[in-house]
Amino acid sequence: KRRGYPEAVYCAGKTPEQVKGIAQALRDHTGVTLFTRADQEHADAVRAVLPDAFHDPIAKLVAWPPDPPAPTGERVVVVAAGTSDLPVAREAALTAEYLGRATDLVVDVGVAGLHRVLAHVELLRRARAVVVVAGMDGALPGVVAGLIAAPVVAVPTSVGYGAAFEGLAALLTMLNACAPGVAVVNIDNGYGAGHLAAQIAAAPGQP
Amino acid sequence: KRRGYPEAVYCAGKTPEQVKGIAQALRDHTGVTLFTRADQEHADAVRAVLPDAFHDPIAKLVAWPPDPPAPTGERVVVVAAGTSDLPVAREAALTAEYLGRATDLVVDVGVAGLHRVLAHVELLRRARAVVVVAGMDGALPGVVAGLIAAPVVAVPTSVGYGAAFEGLAALLTMLNACAPGVAVVNIDNGYGAGHLAAQIAAAPGQP
Amino acid sequence: KRRGYPEAVYCAGKTPEQVKGIAQALRDHTGVTLFTRADQEHADAVRAVLPDAFHDPIAKLVAWPPDPPAPTGERVVVVAAGTSDLPVAREAALTAEYLGRATDLVVDVGVAGLHRVLAHVELLRRARAVVVVAGMDGALPGVVAGLIAAPVVAVPTSVGYGAAFEGLAALLTMLNACAPGVAVVNIDNGYGAGHLAAQIAAAPGQP
Amino acid sequence: KRRGYPEAVYCAGKTPEQVKGIAQALRDHTGVTLFTRADQEHADAVRAVLPDAFHDPIAKLVAWPPDPPAPTGERVVVVAAGTSDLPVAREAALTAEYLGRATDLVVDVGVAGLHRVLAHVELLRRARAVVVVAGMDGALPGVVAGLIAAPVVAVPTSVGYGAAFEGLAALLTMLNACAPGVAVVNIDNGYGAGHLAAQIAAAPGQP
Amino acid sequence: KRRGYPEAVYCAGKTPEQVKGIAQALRDHTGVTLFTRADQEHADAVRAVLPDAFHDPIAKLVAWPPDPPAPTGERVVVVAAGTSDLPVAREAALTAEYLGRATDLVVDVGVAGLHRVLAHVELLRRARAVVVVAGMDGALPGVVAGLIAAPVVAVPTSVGYGAAFEGLAALLTMLNACAPGVAVVNIDNGYGAGHLAAQIAAAPGQP
Amino acid sequence: KRRGYPEAVYCAGKTPEQVKGIAQALRDHTGVTLFTRADQEHADAVRAVLPDAFHDPIAKLVAWPPDPPAPTGERVVVVAAGTSDLPVAREAALTAEYLGRATDLVVDVGVAGLHRVLAHVELLRRARAVVVVAGMDGALPGVVAGLIAAPVVAVPTSVGYGAAFEGLAALLTMLNACAPGVAVVNIDNGYGAGHLAAQIAAAPGQP
Amino acid sequence: KRRGYPEAVYCAGKTPEQVKGIAQALRDHTGVTLFTRADQEHADAVRAVLPDAFHDPIAKLVAWPPDPPAPTGERVVVVAAGTSDLPVAREAALTAEYLGRATDLVVDVGVAGLHRVLAHVELLRRARAVVVVAGMDGALPGVVAGLIAAPVVAVPTSVGYGAAFEGLAALLTMLNACAPGVAVVNIDNGYGAGHLAAQIAAAPGQP
Amino acid sequence: KRRGYPEAVYCAGKTPEQVKGIAQALRDHTGVTLFTRADQEHADAVRAVLPDAFHDPIAKLVAWPPDPPAPTGERVVVVAAGTSDLPVAREAALTAEYLGRATDLVVDVGVAGLHRVLAHVELLRRARAVVVVAGMDGALPGVVAGLIAAPVVAVPTSVGYGAAFEGLAALLTMLNACAPGVAVVNIDNGYGAGHLAAQIAAAPGQP
Numbered sequence A, B, C, D, E, F, G, H: 001k002r003r004g005y006p007e008a009v010y011c012a013g014k015t016p017e018q019v020k021g022i023a024q025a026l027r028d029h030t031g032v033t034l035f036t037r038a039d040q041e042h043a044d045a046v047r048a049v050l051p052d053a054f055h056d057p058i059a060k061l062v063a064w065p066p067d068p069p070a071p072t073g074e075r076v077v078v079v080a081a082g083t084s085d086l087p088v089a090r091e092a093a094l095t096a097e098y099l100g101r102a103t104d105l106v107v108d109v110g111v112a113g114l115h116r117v118l119a120h121v122e123l124l125r126r127a128r129a130v131v132v133v134a135g136m137d138g139a140l141p142g143v144v145a146g147l148i149a150a151p152v153v154a155v156p157t158s159v160g161y162g163a164a165f166e167g168l169a170a171l172l173t174m175l176n177a178c179a180p181g182v183a184v185v186n187i188d189n190g191y192g193a194g195h196l197a198a199q200i201a202a203a204p205g206q207p
C-alpha cells in the first residue's frame, strides 16, 4: 500500500497467470487493490482467486474488495466530452470512488455545443476537483477551468483520427490551456486522473 | 493578377532592392497589390517608388493603391483570441478589405472567458465567413464554429511557449475541431485566411 | 440539428448497440442525419431500426432519410488525385449532397500528369467550392487553387507509405500551398470537407 | 478577477505601452494582479503607473498590490532539481504566495543524489501540494510522488541541451511518471504550477 | 565470429526457412551463435537442425551450443524496473551469459518505490557493469547511476502507453540522465545491452 | 580529390583561420576546390592566400582556380520555384559548372502558376538532369518529373514559415512525389544537388 | 506510357477487381506495365486476364509482357545491406530490368563488416548507377558513395525496431550522408529507386 | 565527490557570480572539479578565485587543480569524424584525462573516406574504450564498432544542417548501429562520453 492509497496492478503487460499470482498474494491483504487495463482474461484470473471481485469491462477495471470504501473528503466530478471517451472516464470515476471519494460522471459535454457545458455549471462548481476527459481537439478542460474555481484534471484520450495523432493533439491543447488550473495526465490515463482528483479532494490529514 | 484577385508579394525572403524592383514594375499596373511580411525596410523601398502606398506596421502589410476597393459581396468578421494575436488578425482583416469585403475585427475573445465569446454571437452570425485567430491551445475556432452556420477560417498563431511548439499545438487543435465547418490555414498565415474568407464571402460570379 | 445543418453521428468509437439506440431516437426526427465511419455492423444496426436508410459502404456513410434534399445554393465539385483516395472523396461528395448541394465527383487527376488536371478546368471553374482529395505528396490542391477563383477545400489522405507518415506529408504540403485560397481539414476527413464546401456554396441566408 | 483568483497579464507578447495601459486600468482595482514573463521594460512600464509594485527579475514577475495576502489554506512546497530551474521555481512559489498560500522553496534536489531528496522528506510531507520543477530527464517529480501522499504538480523546464529538446524530454518523463499523483503543466510554466498548487491547497469553500 | 564475440542472427525479418539454412551452416562451427527475436517457428527451425539448442521463449533467444561458456571477467547485473520489462531484461542477461559473464537478474525495482532500489545497492556495487531496463518514464538508470561507480547500460522499453510513445519517452529520459555514466542503447535492445555490458566487464585482453 | 571530383570544404563549422590553413595547403594542388557555405570572412580568408579565387556571395561559394573547366558531358538545368530559393539554386548551378557541366538556371517557376512551368518544357527536355529547388509546399519537382524523361534532383529549401517547419514539409512532399524519377537531397543542399546532377550528366567513363 | 517509361500500377490501395479491370484495359497495349506492391490476390487478378504475366512474390511485383526488354544503356548494381532488405532490393532490381537495364543484385553487405563492402568495389565501379538498400542505421549508401564515382540511389527500409522509427532513422542518415552523390527516395521505395537508376543509366536520347 | 569521480559543474545555466561562488567553496576541496560548458566569463570567474585553473576555450572546459592525475587503468581513444566535431571531441578527451585515463585524440576520420578510418585500426584496437564523435549522418561509430572488440561510446553532434535536425539524425543512426557494442550519449555530450569511457577503462576496484 503506497502512502495510504490502494495498490494498483497494471495488467497490460502481464499474463493472466502473473495476475493470478498477484491476486493470490492479496487474499490476506486488507486494503483495496485495483487491477487496471484488465482484459476479460485478466479479470477471470483474478476472480478465480477472489470470486467476489468487482469487474467493470468498459473501464477494464477490477477491484477487490468489491465495495468501495465509505466516502470521505469532498466531491469529485468526472466529465467526458463524447461517448467514445466513456471507458477512460469510467476508469477515472471508479478509481476516485475506490480511493474514497463521492463521484459523479457526466458524459457527452463537447465544446461544439456550449449549452451542454453551461447546463452543468452548478454540478461542476460543487466539486473539489473536476476530471475532464476529451479526445480530438481536447478543448473542453480549458473551457471548464474558465468556469470554476476548483482544479481541473485533464485527460487527453486517443479518440479521433488523422492529425489527432492518437491523443497527442488533445494532450498539447490541454498543456496550453489558456485558463490556469489545468493539471494534465498521460493520454488515456483515467486511473491516474481519478487518483489525482481523489488526492486533491481528500479530507485534511487523510490519504 | 491571378484569377481576378490581387497579386501578393511575399517580402520575407527578399532584399529591399528586389522589392523596390517589383514596386517599379507595378507603377502602370491597375489592380491592387499587397506586400506581405514587409519589414520597415521593405515598406520604405515600396514607398520610395509608390509614395502613397498604405503601410500597416503591425500587420506588416503594404498595399497599393492605398485605398481598398468599395466593398462587394458579404461581410467578413475577424476574431482574435488574445492581444498577442493582433498582428496576424490585422493581416487577415486588411487582406479581406483589400480583396473587397466589408470587414470587422474583434480582439481578446478567449475561451477561458466564455462570456466574452457569447457577447459577440450576434456579430458573428451576421458574417458570411469568420476568421478566428488563436495561439496556445487554439480552442476558439471550434467553439465559434459551434455557434454559427457560416464557415470558420482558423488561423493558428505561434503565440505561446513550451508545448505550444510555435503554433503546432494550436494547428492540431484546429484540425481536430469537434464542430464541422472549420477551414485551417498555415500558422501565422493571416494573409491566406483573409484571402480565403474574402473568396467565401464574394458576390456570385465575382472574384 | 446543429445550426440548421444535419446532425452527424461518428460511429468509429461506438458499439453497434449504441448506434442503434441513436437511430431509435431519430425515428420521429425530421431533419437529415448522417452516420459517418460506419462499418457494416453499424450500418446493419441503423437499418434494423430505419430499414430504408441509405448506405454507401465505400464512403462508410449511412444517411436517413435516404434521399438527399433537393439541391439549393451553388455547385460543389470533388476531385480525387488517385483511386485510392476514392473512399474519402465519396464521403465528401455524399456529405455535400445530403447538405443540399448539387455535387460532381472526378477521380484520378494527379499532378504527375498535368494534362489530366487541365482537362477538367472548365468543370472546376463552374464550382462555388472545390474539394480536392490527395494523399502521398498532396500537391494537387495547390495546383487546382492556382487555376480557379473559388476556394479549394483540401483533404489530405493517409494513402501512401514510408515518409507519407499516414497523411502527415500531404497535410503539410496543403498547409504550405503556394496558391492562396486553400482551406485544409483533417487527414481523411471527407465528411468535414463536404460539410465545409456545402457551407461555402450555400444560398444566401440559408444553412 | 476570474473565479476569485488574481488576474494574470501575460507580458511576453505585449509592448511596454500595452502593459502600461493595463496597469492604468488597474489603479482602482482592489484584487491582486500578476504580470508574468515581464522583462525589465515591462516592469518599468508597470511601475511608472504603480510605483510600489513588487518586481522579481529572476521570476520575471510583477505583482500589485506589492504585499501578498495573509496566507489561508494549507502549505505549498516548491522543489527545484537544479539551480538552472530557479527562475521557474520562483515564479511558481511567488504565484502561490500571491494566491494566498504559505510557501517554501527548496533548490538543488536532483535524483542523481538521492540523499538530497530523502533529506527533505519531512518538509515535503507537511505540504498539501508540492510543485516539482525539473529539466533534462525530468525524473524528480515521479520520485517525490512516490514518497508523499499529497499531489505533485510537475513543471518540466527547458533546461538542458540536445535530446532534452527544450523541455520535451522532461515533459514526457513527467507524463509517464510511474507513481500516481503527478499533475503536469506546460514547459517552464511556473505561473500555472503555482496557481494549481494554490488551488489544491485552498481552504474549503475558498478560492 | 566478429572480433571474438559470438555471432548473432536477427530473426525478426527472416523466414523460418532462412533461419534453418543459417543453422545448417553452423553445424561445424565452434563458437557460440545467438538467434535473437526468435519466434516459436524460428526456434523450431533451429532445433530441427540443432536439436539441443537452448531456447528461452520469454527472451525470444535461441543459443547454440546450449551451454554458456564458463564465466570470465567481472560480474554483470541486470535490473528491470517492472515485470513487463522482463523479456528485454532476460534477453540482456542471457546475452551477457553467453558472452561469458557471470550475471544476476533483479526484477521490479521501480523509482516510485525508492526503498526497492536502495535494497539492492550492495549487489549493484559488486557489478563491473549494470544493465538497467525500464519503460514508461525511464527514470531508473539515472537513479542507479547516482548510486554506483560502474557504468550503467540503459535500455528503454516500449512498455507503457500514450505519451510513452513506444519507448521514446524512456529513451529521451535516459539520454538526459542527470548522473554521468549512463550508456544508452536502442529501445527494447536487450541483446545490445547485454553485449555492451559483457564487453565492459571483459577480462583484460579478452573479448 | 575524391574519385575524380573536386574537393569541397564545408566552411560552416570552421573558423576563418582554419579555412585559410586549408587554402594554403591547396596552393600547389591542381584540381578544383570548392568552399561551400562560406561567409564573407571565410571568403576573405581564402582570398588572402588565393587572391584570384572566385566568390559568389549569394551562393556563399568560393572556387579555386576561379574558372570552371570546359564543359563535358550533357546539360544540367537548375529550376527555382521562387526568388527566395535563389541562393540554393545558384549553389547548385555553380557546383555543376565547376564539376564540368554546361548549366542553365531558371527562377520563379512556381506550381501556383502552371503556365510558367509549361513555358519552360522545351528547355527542361534538353537537360540530362534537372535540379528543382523549392520551399514551402515543395510541389514543383513532382510536376517537373511528370513532364520530362530525365531524372529530377529535388532540393527542399527552408523558405517558408509555420508548418513549413524549416524545409521539412517540402522534403516530405518531394520524397512522396507521385511521379517517379525524383532524387531527393538534404534541405538547402544546393551543393549536393549540383554534384549529383553533374554525376548524372557526366560523359561516359568520366567523373 | 509516361514519357517513354513503362506505366506502373500501385496495387496497395486497390481491390483485386480494380486491378483486374486495369489489366483488361492493357491487353492490346504494347509497352511494359508493372504492378507494384501486388499481394497474391492482386497477382491472381492480373493473371486471370494476362496468364503469362511475370510475378515475383518477394518483390511483390507483377510485370507484363513477362520478359524484360533487351538491355540498353549502362549497368545498374543493386546492393542490400541485410537479407531483410531483400524484398525492396529485388523490387529495385526488377524495375531497372523491366526499364531496360542490365542489373546485378548483391545482398548482405553491411557496414558492420567493411570487408564485405570492400570485396565488391570492382563490381560497384562498373555500374553507371548503384542502388543501395539499407534499414536500421542506413549507413551503407554514404560508405559506397565514398568508394565510387557514379551516383548512389539510396533506399531506406523500414527494417529494424525502436528508434529505427520504421525507416525514419535510415532516411535521415541517407539525407545527411557525408559523401556527395547520394540521391534519396522514399522509405521502402524499391520501385522508385530502380526507376531512377534506370533513368541515370539510360543510353543517350533514350528513355 | 560523487562515487569517487570528480565533481562537474554545468555552467550553461549559471551566472558568472554563481560559478564564482562554487569556485570559492572549492578552495579547500582536494579532488578534481570540472566546469563544463564554460564561456569566457565563466572561466574568468573561476580564475578570479583559482588563478591557476586550467581552461580550454575550444572544449569550454575549466579544470582545477590544473594538472590531470597520473593515469591509471587502460587507454581511451577519442575519434572525431570532422574538424567541426573537435570541440565535443576535446571535451571528451580532457574529461577522460581528468578522470585519470591516458587518452589519444584523432580528428577527421569520416566514413566517406574509409581509408582514413582503416589507417587508425591499430590505435583503435589498443584502446579499452573508444569515444567516436560524429555529426551529420553519424555513421562512424557503427563502422568503428565493427572493427574492434572494445566498446564504442558514440557522441552525436549538432554539426550539419537541414535534415540533420541539430544532431537528431546522428543520434538515431547511432542508436540503430548494426554492429553491437555501441553506447550512445546525448547530442554534443562530450563530458558524458569521456566520463563513461573513463569508467569503462578504469583499473579494477578503482573509480
Ligand SMILES: Nc1ncnc2c1ncn2[C@@H]1O[C@H](COP(=O)(O)O)[C@@H](O)[C@H]1O
Pocket (backbone or CB within 6 Å): B008, B009, B010, B011, B036, B037, B189, B191, B192, C178, C179, C180, F082, F083, F084, F112
Ligand atoms: N504572407 C504570405 N503567406 C503565404 N503566402 C503568401 C504570402 N504572401 C504572398 N504569398 C503568396 O506567395 C506568392 C508570391 O510569392 P513571391 O512571388 O515570392 O512574392 C503568391 O502566390 C502569394 O499568394
Ligand SMILES: Nc1ncnc2c1ncn2[C@@H]1O[C@H](COP(=O)(O)O)[C@@H](O)[C@H]1O
Pocket (backbone or CB within 6 Å): A178, A179, A180, B082, B083, B084, B112, D008, D009, D010, D011, D036, D037, D189, D191, D192
Ligand atoms: N506565464 C503564463 N503562462 C501561461 N498562461 C499565462 C501566463 N500568464 C498569464 N497567463 C494566462 O493568460 C491569460 C492572460 O492573457 P492576456 O490577456 O493575453 O494577458 C490569463 O488567462 C492568464 O491566466
Ligand SMILES: Nc1ncnc2c1ncn2[C@@H]1O[C@H](COP(=O)(O)O)[C@@H](O)[C@H]1O
Pocket (backbone or CB within 6 Å): E008, E009, E010, E011, E036, E037, E189, E191, E192, G082, G083, G084, G112, H178, H179, H180
Ligand atoms: N536483437 C538485435 N538487435 C539489434 N541488432 C541485432 C540483434 N540481433 C542481431 N543483431 C545484429 O544484427 C546483425 C545480424 O543481422 P543479420 O545478418 O540480418 O542476422 C549482427 O550484426 C548482430 O550484431
Ligand SMILES: Nc1ncnc2c1ncn2[C@@H]1O[C@H](COP(=O)(O)O)[C@@H](O)[C@H]1O
Pocket (backbone or CB within 6 Å): F008, F009, F010, F011, F036, F037, F189, F191, F192, G178, G179, G180, H082, H083, H084, H112
Ligand atoms: N554544403 C555542403 N553540404 C553537404 N556536404 C558538404 C557541403 N560542402 C562540403 N560537403 C562535404 O563535406 C565534406 C567536407 O567536410 P570538411 O572536411 O569538414 O570540410 C566533403 O565530403 C564534402 O563533400
Ligand SMILES: [Mg+2]
Pocket (backbone or CB within 6 Å): A144, A145, A146, A147, A148, A149, A150, A151, A152, A179, A180, A181, D003
Ligand atoms: Mg479553474
Ligand SMILES: [Mg+2]
Pocket (backbone or CB within 6 Å): B144, B145, B146, B147, B148, B149, B150, B151, B152, B179, B180, B181, C003
Ligand atoms: Mg459553424
Ligand SMILES: [Mg+2]
Pocket (backbone or CB within 6 Å): B003, C144, C145, C146, C147, C148, C149, C150, C151, C152, C179, C180, C181
Ligand atoms: Mg483559387
Ligand SMILES: [Mg+2]
Pocket (backbone or CB within 6 Å): A003, D144, D145, D146, D147, D148, D149, D150, D151, D152, D179, D180, D181
Ligand atoms: Mg504521491
Ligand SMILES: [Mg+2]
Pocket (backbone or CB within 6 Å): E144, E145, E146, E147, E148, E149, E150, E151, E152, E179, E180, E181, H003
Ligand atoms: Mg555511476
Ligand SMILES: [Mg+2]
Pocket (backbone or CB within 6 Å): F144, F145, F146, F147, F148, F149, F150, F151, F152, F179, F180, F181, G003
Ligand atoms: Mg521524369
Ligand SMILES: [Mg+2]
Pocket (backbone or CB within 6 Å): F003, G144, G145, G146, G147, G148, G149, G150, G151, G152, G179, G180, G181
Ligand atoms: Mg560517389
Ligand SMILES: [Mg+2]
Pocket (backbone or CB within 6 Å): E003, H144, H145, H146, H147, H148, H149, H150, H151, H152, H179, H180, H181
Ligand atoms: Mg566493437
